[in-house]
Amino acid sequence: MEPTATAENEPSVAPAPGASGLLDGMPRQRGPASIAAPSPPVPVRTARALRPWRLLPTPTGTPFTFTYAAVLVLTSLITAYASPSLLHTLYQASSTDVAHLVQTPVLVLLASALWVAGGITSPYMVVFLLVLTALERRVGGARAAVVFLLGHVLATLATEGTVGLAVLVGHLPDSSLHRLDYGISFGVAAGVGALAGLLTPWLRWPLLALFGGMLVEDLVEFTDPMTNWGHLISLAIGIATWPMVRRRHREGPGAAR
Numbered sequence: 001m002e003p004t005a006t007a008e009n010e011p012s013v014a015p016a017p018g019a020s021g022l023l024d025g026m027p028r029q030r031g032p033a034s035i036a037a038p039s040p041p042v043p044v045r046t047a048r049a050l051r052p053w054r055l056l057p058t059p060t061g062t063p064f065t066f067t068y069a070a071v072l073v074l075t076s077l078i079t080a081y082a083s084p085s086l087l088h089t090l091y092q093a094s095s096t097d098v099a100h101l102v103q104t105p106v107l108v109l110l111a112s113a114l115w116v117a118g119g120i121t122s123p124y125m126v127v128f129l130l131v132l133t134a135l136e137r138r139v140g141g142a143r144a145a146v147v148f149l150l151g152h153v154l155a156t157l158a159t160e161g162t163v164g165l166a167v168l169v170g171h172l173p174d175s176s177l178h179r180l181d182y183g184i185s186f187g188v189a190a191g192v193g194a195l196a197g198l199l200t201p202w203l204r205w206p207l208l209a210l211f212g213g214m215l216v217e218d219l220v221e222f223t224d225p226m227t228n229w230g231h232l233i234s235l236a237i238g239i240a241t242w243p244m245v246r247r248r249h250r251e252g253p254g255a256a257r
Contacts, residue, residue: 036073057133064141065132072128072184076120091115091180096156098164113152117183124185131191138198139248144191147241151190156181159230170227185227186234189215193238211235222234 041063057066081086094111101108116125136144160181166172190213196204219228 017228043221045232054137055130055133057129057136062133062136062141062144064145065129065136068132071114071130072116072122072125075114076116079115079119091182094182095179096160096181097179098160098167100198101160103159105223109153112156112182113184113187115182115184117185124183124188127192128184128188131188131195135191135195135198135245143245143248147190147238147245148187150241151193151237152184152187154237155186155230155234157188157227158233162229163226181227186230189234190238190241191233193235194241195238196237197245198249203209208235208239 054061057069059066074153078090082090082144094108096108096112116122116128118124132144132148135147161178163172163179165174167174189211192207196207201208212232215228215235219225219232222228
């Protein structure tokens with residue numbers, strides 16, 4: 001008589017590798033450890049909120065424009081409250097006329113850019129704040145200063161040099177060598193030209209057409225042809241800086257606050 005098989009002497013069947021805790025007859029299931037954690041939601045990049053205060057200079061974000069604007073406010077206050085005789089003396093000493101350019105060129109080129117023709121309420125002061133702030137945020141303070149100085153210096157030398165030649169050949173009187181010439185308008189026009197190169201085409205060309213049209217209209221009126229020509233020259237100088245400002249714009253000037 002054969003012994004009855006019991007659980008003790010039945011041959012044991014080893015479970016299939018990796019089958020622990022899985023359901024028989026079902027496709028292979030992932031164990032608790034192999035279940036991947038849900039992926040974190042991908043952040044959706046939203047458009048930067050409009051911050052109107054970024055249109056104006058700040059001491060940390062645009063130190064060049066902010067400091068320069070503070071100096072212009074100070075000189076504009078002097079213009080508003082000083083006596084006419086004192087103002088005339090200050091303007092004359094800062095004028096980039098031919099006589100001063102021959103004697104002290106560096107001094108008068110710098111001093112003449114400390115005054116705003118028309119005071120703090122001048123349209124060029126408003127354009128200065130908006131344009132130089134936008135330009136400095138894109139290319140940094142050093143290059144914004146270079147653009148401004150190129151327009152201011154080169155356009156001044158071009159116009160006053162023409163005056164000097166005209167006096168030399170007898171087309172203008174000797175008194176033209178001492179004409180008052182000061183202000184920030186040449187540098188501002190260069191800033192407009194440079195900034196246009198950093199804008200999209202649908203903003204760039206209307207800006208140049210509008211600003212350039214205003215300068216041409218002033219020239220046609222022939223009220224101050226030397227200054228009007230200087231504005232057009234400085235606008236062209238700003239446009240000529242596009243390779244420089246675009247290269248710096250691609251590199252990035254650093255985070256602006």
